[in-house]
Amino acid sequence: MSSQNCLVVLACLFLMSCGSVQQLTIPPQQKVVLSGGDQGVYDIKIINKGINAVRISEELEHGESIDQGFLSRGDKRRLSFLSGSEAVFSNVLSDTVYLKLRVFNASEVETRQNLIQ
Numbered sequence: 001m002s003s004q005n006c007l008v009v010l011a012c013l014f015l016m017s018c019g020s021v022q023q024l025t026i027p028p029q030q031k032v033v034l035s036g037g038d039q040g041v042y043d044i045k046i047i048n049k050g051i052n053a054v055r056i057s058e059e060l061e062h063g064e065s066i067d068q069g070f071l072s073r074g075d076k077r078r079l080s081f082l083s084g085s086e087a088v089f090s091n092v093l094s095d096t097v098y099l100k101l102r103v104f105n106a107s108e109v110e111t112r113q114n115l116i117q
Helices: none
Strands: 006-014 021-026 030-035 042-048 054-059 065-071 076-081 086-091 097-104 109-115
Touching (some): 021 030, 021 086, 076 086, 086 097
Antiparallel strands (some): 030 086, 042 076, 054 065, 054 086
């Protein structure tokens, strides 16, 4: 992902030690990356509140990607991510995706939004 395609960088958007709920909007053809840094394993409870599916993957520190599948309208899932990995939510469609997130076990989670290449 080139830095030219980076739309927004929001460092420390979530302070999640208490597991607060956040709404996340992903515009068409974009993705949002949540990174727990080296704070340890973190879990994300995800609810798809929109009408479009979102693709979820985990990007490991050394560059490997693990596909977590799609989350359809109304689906709920709780996923665990390794220390140093990133949770990637990709909107490959032409409509906006709306998610409700709750992050557990991480004191800070960094978020950035990028264009899908």
